[in-house]
Amino acid sequence: MTFRTDANYAAEMDRADPLADYRHKFHIPHHQHGDEIYLCGNSLGLQPIATERYLREELEDWARLGVKAHFAGRRPWMPYHELFSERSARLVGAETLEVVNMNSLTVNLHLMMVSFYRPTAARHRILIERSAFPSDRYAAASQIRFHGFDPATSLVELAPAGNRRELDMDEVEAVIRAEGERLALVLLPGVQYSSGQTFDMARLTRAAHAVGAVAGFDLAHATGNLPLKLHDWNVDFAVWCNYKYMNAGPGAVAGCFVHARHTHAFELPRFAGWWGHDKATRFRMGPEFMPMAGAEGWQISNPPILALVPLLASLEIFEDAGMPQLREKSLRLTGYLEYLLDRRLSEVIEILTPRDPAERGCQLSLRIAGSRTLARDIFTRLEQAGVTADWREPDVLRVAPVPLYNTYTDVYRFVDILENVVSAAI
Numbered sequence: 001m002t003f004r005t006d007a008n009y010a011a012e013m014d015r016a017d018p019l020a021d022y023r024h025k026f027h028i029p030h031h032q033h034g035d036e037i038y039l040c041g042n043s044l045g046l047q048p049i050a051t052e053r054y055l056r057e058e059l060e061d062w063a064r065l066g067v068k069a070h071f072a073g074r075r076p077w078m079p080y081h082e083l084f085s086e087r088s089a090r091l092v093g094a095e096t097l098e099v100v101n102m103n104s105l106t107v108n109l110h111l112m113m114v115s116f117y118r119p120t121a122a123r124h125r126i127l128i129e130r131s132a133f134p135s136d137r138y139a140a141a142s143q144i145r146f147h148g149f150d151p152a153t154s155l156v157e158l159a160p161a162g163n164r165r166e167l168d169m170d171e172v173e174a175v176i177r178a179e180g181e182r183l184a185l186v187l188l189p190g191v192q193y194s195s196g197q198t199f200d201m202a203r204l205t206r207a208a209h210a211v212g213a214v215a216g217f218d219l220a221h222a223t224g225n226l227p228l229k230l231h232d233w234n235v236d237f238a239v240w241c242n243y244k245y246m247n248a249g250p251g252a253v254a255g256c257f258v259h260a261r262h263t264h265a266f267e268l269p270r271f272a273g274w275w276g277h278d279k280a281t282r283f284r285m286g287p288e289f290m291p292m293a294g295a296e297g298w299q300i301s302n303p304p305i306l307a308l309v310p311l312l313a314s315l316e317i318f319e320d321a322g323m324p325q326l327r328e329k330s331l332r333l334t335g336y337l338e339y340l341l342d343r344r345l346s347e348v349i350e351i352l353t354p355r356d357p358a359e360r361g362c363q364l365s366l367r368i369a370g371s372r373t374l375a376r377d378i379f380t381r382l383e384q385a386g387v388t389a390d391w392r393e394p395d396v397l398r399v400a401p402v403p404l405y406n407t408y409t410d411v412y413r414f415v416d417i418l419e420n421v422v423s424a425a426i
């Protein structure tokens with residue numbers, strides 16, 4: 001990819017961008033007189049304009065029809081969650097039966113571990129990264145304790161060798177092989193939340209299966225960011241949230257994938273509730289739980305319709321734009337950010353995210369040279385200047401140009417502002 005440093009280049013790229021109109025499908029937060037430079041879709045995606053209308057329609061149906069909206073609403077609530085399965089499945093490279101939207105990410109992770117982490121005296125270890133998102137670590141450690149084991153011996157933590165920041169997939173695979181028959185579950189991210197590094201899910205799943213372990217992934221930072229092929233990669237289960245790149249609102253209902261080879265595994269232990277019960281007989285109100293085939297069989301409660309609504313608006317946009325096209329723009333947009341940072345700020349900004357575009361999504365994680373106090377000061381000044389990015393302790397500034405609503409001009413202006421802010425702060 002070739003880029004230029006002049007401001008005209010960004011404007012030219014925006015004019016030539018076939019996805020440029022999608023920005024107008026979102027509310028862009030304002031700062032003083034103009035749009036914010038919102039580079040925080042890795043934390044909370046922006047609100048699609050259609051969300052409000054969809055929400056209003058459900059409120060209207062509730063007002064107009066009361067309980068009858070379960071069947072007579074314009075989008076009947078009884079099968080409401082099914083509206084999403086096909087589209088979510090396409091987005092993560094799955095069969096419809098393999099996907100359900102329910103609960104939140106960590107809850108889904110627990111539900112998946114109830115079924116797929118089945119420790120024995122010989123095989124009880126869970127492999128995670130040392131810098132895993134804390135919630136995943138808490139969940140894994142608590143599952144280990146729940147089964148009467150000790151995280152000190154059952155939780156294996158991966159860390160990059162030497163001074164390196166990134167995990168080398170060869171190393172991860174070697175650890176999986178070395179753990180061998182002691183390993184029950186490999187639980188890794190699709191995209192690491194802090195560094196932005198992608199993990200080779202197909203390869204790691206093969207490695208896990210080769211030693212008889214289960215492969216599960218946290219796709220909080222991968223879904224809506226990268227094209228995924230969960231089914232073909234043979235992943236056993238995956239969970240993700242829908243509030244980051246998926247733009248379905250704060251605390252949005254989360255996603256869950258269970259591979260087709262497990263969707264009829266009714267013998268697996270699971271935490272049951274009536275919405276996981278066979279649809280055909282659910283309302284006979286019988287005493288015996290009969291799980292439904294597919295990921296839906298892991299549902300517990302009836303879905304929160306009003307909380308699900310924003311996902312509809314979001315998935316429609318993804319369907320329309322197409323993940324391959326979004327990825328193409330994303331590679332260029334993030335490549336442009338990297339290029340400008342290298343040309344204009346390389347003495348003060350260190351890019352922590354892998355340099356190979358194949359090993360990252362849209363996020364770049366940056367470290368500012370100097371003290372943490374200086375870095376925090378720069379972050380605050382960025383906010384005052386209308387840039388929304390995010391900060392992760394101890395000293396990482398995460399910046400994510402999102403192809404659906406960010407422009408090349410956003411990236412150009414961000415680097416301009418960062419340069420000014422850095423010179424003012426140092």
Ligand SMILES: Cc1ncc(COP(=O)(O)O)c(C=O)c1O
Pocket residue numbers: 104105106107133135136189193218220221241254
């Ligand atoms: C990588 C990762 N995993 C897990 C979570 C926890 O998600 P939830 O609060 O929806 O359980 C987050 C939240 O930001 C996350 O970024």
